[in-house]
Amino acid sequence: MPHFSTSSRFAVILLLLLSGLLPGLRTSAQAQGTTPTYALDVAPLIYNHCSRCHHEGDIAPFPLMGYADVVRRGFTVATATQTRYMPPWKADPTYSHFLDENTLSDQQIQTIQDWFAAGMPRGDSTLEPAAPVFPVGNSALGTPDLVLPMAQKYTHLGNGQDMYRVFVLPTQLPAGRDVAAVEFRPGNRRIVHHAITAIDTTGRGRARDAAAAGYGYTQFGGFGFTPTTDNLSGYVPGTRDRFFPPGLGKKLYRNADVLVQVHYGPTFQEQTDSSVVNVFFTPQPATREVQTFPISVYSLTNGPFVLPANQVKTFHARFTVPADISALSVLPHCHLLGRSWKAWAVKPGGDTIPLIKIDDWNFAWQGSYRFPNLLRLPAGTQVFVDATYDNTAANPLNPFSPPRQVTWGDQTTAEMFVFYFDVVPYQPGDELIPLGVEANLPAGLTRPATKLYPVYPNPADAATPPKAGFVLAASGPVSLTLTDAQGRAVRTIYRREALAAGPNTVTLPTAGLAPGLYLLRLETAGGAFTQRVLHR
Numbered sequence: 001m002p003h004f005s006t007s008s009r010f011a012v013i014l015l016l017l018l019s020g021l022l023p024g025l026r027t028s029a030q031a032q033g034t035t036p037t038y039a040l041d042v043a044p045l046i047y048n049h050c051s052r053c054h055h056e057g058d059i060a061p062f063p064l065m066g067y068a069d070v071v072r073r074g075f076t077v078a079t080a081t082q083t084r085y086m087p088p089w090k091a092d093p094t095y096s097h098f099l100d101e102n103t104l105s106d107q108q109i110q111t112i113q114d115w116f117a118a119g120m121p122r123g124d125s126t127l128e129p130a131a132p133v134f135p136v137g138n139s140a141l142g143t144p145d146l147v148l149p150m151a152q153k154y155t156h157l158g159n160g161q162d163m164y165r166v167f168v169l170p171t172q173l174p175a176g177r178d179v180a181a182v183e184f185r186p187g188n189r190r191i192v193h194h195a196i197t198a199i200d201t202t203g204r205g206r207a208r209d210a211a212a213a214g215y216g217y218t219q220f221g222g223f224g225f226t227p228t229t230d231n232l233s234g235y236v237p238g239t240r241d242r243f244f245p246p247g248l249g250k251k252l253y254r255n256a257d258v259l260v261q262v263h264y265g266p267t268f269q270e271q272t273d274s275s276v277v278n279v280f281f282t283p284q285p286a287t288r289e290v291q292t293f294p295i296s297v298y299s300l301t302n303g304p305f306v307l308p309a310n311q312v313k314t315f316h317a318r319f320t321v322p323a324d325i326s327a328l329s330v331l332p333h334c335h336l337l338g339r340s341w342k343a344w345a346v347k348p349g350g351d352t353i354p355l356i357k358i359d360d361w362n363f364a365w366q367g368s369y370r371f372p373n374l375l376r377l378p379a380g381t382q383v384f385v386d387a388t389y390d391n392t393a394a395n396p397l398n399p400f401s402p403p404r405q406v407t408w409g410d411q412t413t414a415e416m417f418v419f420y421f422d423v424v425p426y427q428p429g430d431e432l433i434p435l436g437v438e439a440n441l442p443a444g445l446t447r448p449a450t451k452l453y454p455v456y457p458n459p460a461d462a463a464t465p466p467k468a469g470f471v472l473a474a475s476g477p478v479s480l481t482l483t484d485a486q487g488r489a490v491r492t493i494y495r496r497e498a499l500a501a502g503p504n505t506v507t508l509p510t511a512g513l514a515p516g517l518y519l520l521r522l523e524t525a526g527g528a529f530t531q532r533v534l535h536r
Contacts (some may be wrong), residue, residue, distance in 0.1 A: 035121060036114050037115070037121050038128070039122060039126075039127040040124075040492065041115060042070065042112060042115050044493075044495050045104065045108055045111070046064050047129060048495075048497055051063075051065055052237070053237040054069075057189050058134075059189050059192065059193060071120050074116055075116070081104055082113060087103065087104065088362070090358045090362060096356055096357065098356075098369040100239045127489075127490055128509075129493060138276070138278070141241055144183070144280055145280055146173075146281070147277075147278055148258055148276065150260075150274050153187075153272040154167070154214075154216060155270060156264045158267050158271070162193075162263065162364070163264040164219055164220045164263050164264075165217070165261070165262050166216055166219045166224070166261045167209075169277060171252065173252065173256065178249035178251060179250045180280045181279075182197060182232055182280075184197065185276045186273070188271055188274075189237070192273060193265040194235055194366070195260055195261065195262045195263065195275070196261045197234070197260050198223055198229055198232050198259040199229035199256050199258060199259070200257045201257075202227070204224075205225075222416070227259055229250070230292065231292040231331060236367040239367070243280065244282075244286075244328075245433050248286055249289065250289065250290045258279075260277060263364070290424055291422070292420055294419065294420050295317050295418070296417060299319045301317065302316050305408050306406075307406040308405055309403040313391070315386070316385070318384055318385075320380065320382055321382075323425065325377050325426050326374040326426045326427075326430040327377055328371060329370040329421075329422040330356050330420065330421060331420040331422075332356065332366075332418075333419075334387060334389070334416050336399055337389040337415050338389055340357075340359050340386075340387070341361060341419075343386070343419060344384055345377055345381050347377075347381050355383075363397070368422075373433060376431055377423075389415065399412065400413070450472055450474075450522075450527065450529070452469075452520070452522040452529035454531055460508075460536070465508060466508050467505055467508070468508055471504070476524060479492075479495055479521075480494040481520075482520055482521075483519045483521060485516070491508070494506075510533075513535050515535055517533070517534055518533040518535055
């Protein structure tokens with residue numbers, strides 16, 4: 001029995017809703033005596049959570065870049081958010097937080113439901129935030145030091161099936177270098193769902209490519225073998241590539257090959273792709289190497305790793321951290337039988353650190369989860385990992401009908417249990433280094449207090465949109481609102497959005513505002529801050 005594609009699963013959800021098997025669209029607007037509008041309530045949610053994938057040329061099947069787009073897809077938006085099918089963020093935000101976190105709260109989902117039930121009113125269009133602008137061109141980070149394009153176009157068949165294809169990109173580096181950032185740039189965003197890169201010095205990737213028909217080779221769930229570095233970087237739509245903090249980097253070895261596993265989403269029209277990997281080297285040799293280590297079946301406390309037919313089974317792993325380390329990210333990985341993940345760490349003194357919890361694992365939506373700050377795990381810390389698998393007929397993604405016993409393997413019909421960590425050796429001050437900004441604090445410095453800087457230019461006009469800068473002392477929910485002199489909201493830039501600690505800069509949407517005095521208000525868990533804005 002083949003597994004359902006992403007589009008097929010969404011069709012099933014819509015069918016269940018229309019059949020009355022899922023709860024109907026609820027509304028509380030009448031009970032509250034208020035009606036949400038697109039301008040003030042819905043547009044900020046769409047632009048912050050949906051448009052990053054739903055814009056022209058990207059992976060989503062339709063754009064959500066303005067009122068007309070959203071109204072045209074109103075039922076789909078209301079349904080997909082109510083069922084939490086969208087946004088496709090799998091980590092539980094009530095357990096731990098990560099960079100690029102993309103979730104909707106219960107209140108935000110209800111706002112969309114109430115707006116849809118009220119007939120999708122627009123409200124005052126002059127109060128709408130400006131639609132987001134997305135980077136175009138060959139790089140969003142700058143000028144790469146090494147550009148690795150696919151050698152030829154790959155043709156993805158229009159048969160409605162997913163495809164996982166690995167491409168071998170030779171670097172031809174005469175000497176090893178330290179890498180500050182890796183940027184995957186999809187050639188065809190309409191079909192590139194996600195990508196994982198690795199480093200191979202063994203030549204096994206080249207051998208598999210040579211033995212396979214066509215360009216690249218097909219491999220579900222990995223690279224078909226264990227590369228030299230099997231987690232160089234990852235790409236999923238909507239995420240932002242970033243540099244490592246100064247002094248940190250990954251190793252790219254002399255004459256190594258970069259392997260790229262690209263997941264092509266289902267399409268019913270034959271299409272081609274020619275993607276590129278951009279590599280940025282560190283200005284100076286890295287003082288600390290970012291290393292990836294896996295927690296796998298070798299750490300299981302209830303092995304062996306065998307999934308009997310017609311059973312739901314949870315495996316438990318435990319790993320002892322041998323030295324003081326700072327973690328940058330985690331990446332859980334399994335295949336179609338996977339149902340859930342939970343990982344946590346217990347320090348030698350007994351303190352528990354939640355790492356990640358995924359209640360609805362989806363093989364089609366996997367990727368690396370980056371912490372907002374370097375996370376210290378002292379020597380002797382116990383890392384616990386639980387993963388649950390459903391090898392029953394009730395699992396619609398089960399590759400076998402009837403179910404069969406499944407063991408470890410790289411094939412999509414086999415299974416895996418791997419929990420990747422990106423770490424560096426710990427140094428005092430690591431806890432103060434944010435990972436969500438390019439300008440990171442040197443180790444040992446105290447993070448500045450939360451501050452909202454004066455708007456510039458000020459006075460501002462429609463021809464020169466003003467910018468606002470602010471620093472967050474800690475990660476957390478942030479609201480940024482432009483109000484009139486009486487305190488009434490006229491533009492909403494952020495509404496309780498989870499932002500990483502460190503500096504931030506935003507362009508204020510002042511187009512269409514009447515001349516006059518306005519106030520920019522920043523609200524954080526640590527307090528509220530205001531700056532005056534004169535618009536002419």
